Amino acid sequence: xxxxxxxxxxxDNRPGQDPLAVVRAALSVARAExxxxxxxxDETTDRQAYDxxxxxxxxxxxxxxxxxVNDRLHVALAVGADGxxxxxxDLPVGAARAVLGSAAVLGATARExxxxxxxxxxxxxxxxxGSVHPTTSKEGLPPPxxxxxxxxxxxxxxxxxxxxxxVTAADVPDLRAAGAYxxxxxxxxxxxxxxxRATAAFVEALTC
Ligand SMILES: Cc1ncc(COP(=O)(O)OP(=O)(O)O)c(N)n1
Ligand SMILES: Cc1nc(C(=O)O)sc1CCOP(=O)(O)O
Ligand SMILES: [Mg+2]
Numbered sequence: 234x235x236x237x238x239x240x241x242x243x244x245d246n247r248p249g250q251d252p253l254a255v256v257r258a259a260l261s262v263a264r265a266e267x268x269x270x271x272x273x274x275d276e277t278t279d280r281q282a283y284d285x286x287x288x289x290x291x292x293x294x295x296x297x298x299x300x301x302v303n304d305r306l307h308v309a310l311a312v313g314a315d316g317x318x319x320x321x322x323d324l325p326v327g328a329a330r331a332v333l334g335s336a337a338v339l340g341a342t343a344r345e346x347x348x349x350x351x352x353x354x355x356x357x358x359x360x361x362x363g364s365v366h367p368t369t370s371k372e373g374l375p376p377p378x379x380x381x382x383x384x385x386x387x388x389x390x391x392x393x394x395x396x397x398x399x400v401t402a403a404d405v406p407d408l409r410a411a412g413a414y415x416x417x418x419x420x421x422x423x424x425x426x427x428x429x430r431a432t433a434a435f436v437e438a439l440t441c
Contacts, residue, residue, distance in 0.1 A: 237338065237359055237393050238268040238299055239415030239439040240432070245370070245423040246273050246285060256289055258428040263436050265297040270318055270340075271418065272303035277309060286312045299338060306332050316340070319359060330356030339409055344378055346389035353390050362386045365408065368418040374398070380411040387412025396400025402431070405438035415439060 244252040263405055285304050290312045293300040302309035302317045304334050306329060309317040316338030319329045326341045333339055337384040341357035343349035349360055362379045377398060378386075387394040395416035400408065400416045409418060416435070425431035 235326070237415070238263070238267055238427050240435050241268040241270055241361075241397075241415060241417035242257065242422050242432075243270045243303070243417055243419045244273045244289070250423060252285065252423070253288055253292075255423050255428045256292055259422055259432045260292055260298055262429050262432040263298070264438065265294075266436055267296070267432075268299040268301060268415075268417075269293055270301045270303050271308075271314070272281045272318075272419075272429050272431045273305075279305065282308050283311055286314060290314050295403060298348050301338060301340065309337075309420075317357075318342070320361075326352045326357050331415055342394070343386055344375065344382070346385050349386045353392050357392060358425035359393040359395055359414075360386065360390060360437065361395050361397050362413075363396060363400075365396045366399030366404065368399040368420075371398075383408060384411040385414060402434035402438050409439075 240263050259267055269287050269289050273282045286308050290300045302314050305322050306317045312417040314441050318340035320342035325384045335410045338358050340359045340361050341352035343352050343360045344364055362383055363376050365383055366377050383396045395415045396413040400418050401421050422428050422431050
């Protein structure tokens with residue numbers, strides 16, 4: 234069985250957000266079960282992304298948690314992160330694998346079985362699959378694929394499938410039943426009144 238964490242916290246560094254506070258709270262509860270994916274806005278400079286990713290990498294190391302960097306693989310390499318995540322507008326999966334090396338964790342976004350199989354063949358070690366539900370955290374996405382779409386992708390691959398898009402802790406049982414290994418969230422943790430408590434609800438649902 235894969236040792237990849239089942240709860241993926243994707244950072245939100247939009248104005249008014251405090252990504253490091255959310256990461257600290259989530260790590261204190263989920264510990265090594267947490268994967269933090271450092272995702273920054275397009276307006277964020279590489280220097281700012283580097284500073285955030287460096288801090289997150291240090292925090293994750295204290296808990297033996299995994300730190301990934303979204304899109305900006307040079308930042309992942311520069312801070313010594315565990316790997317990265319790429320989608321359709323980023324480096325192709327094979328190129329990303331070549332950049333990160335064979336030992337890195339490499340996630341790829343997939344919405345259908347055929348692209349999922351291609352991504353795994355090109356070197357993806359897990360897949361981010363969605364959006365399973367409507368989300369307010371990313372614009373311009375195709376319609377949600379639901380649990381049925383997730384099931385079709387999960388049945389086609391043997392790497393961990395991480396469900397993404399409008400996921401709450403209450404959704405976890407259905408998503409696991411559809412083949413999800415874990416979930417990736419922004420709002421459910423970053424916009425929670427109590428991120429530590431919200432993390433605990435996810436951990437319980439993912440590990441029971
Ligand atoms: C776990 C996970 N799944 C999917 C995505 C989306 O990646 P991408 O399609 O490249 O979109 P951006 O996040 O870069 O806007 C993800 N980041 N993580
Ligand atoms: C970054 C991202 N990618 C998605 C995809 O479907 O590819 S959905 C998404 C946003 C997920 O945030 P929330 O948990 O707040 O819905
Ligand atoms: Mg991307």
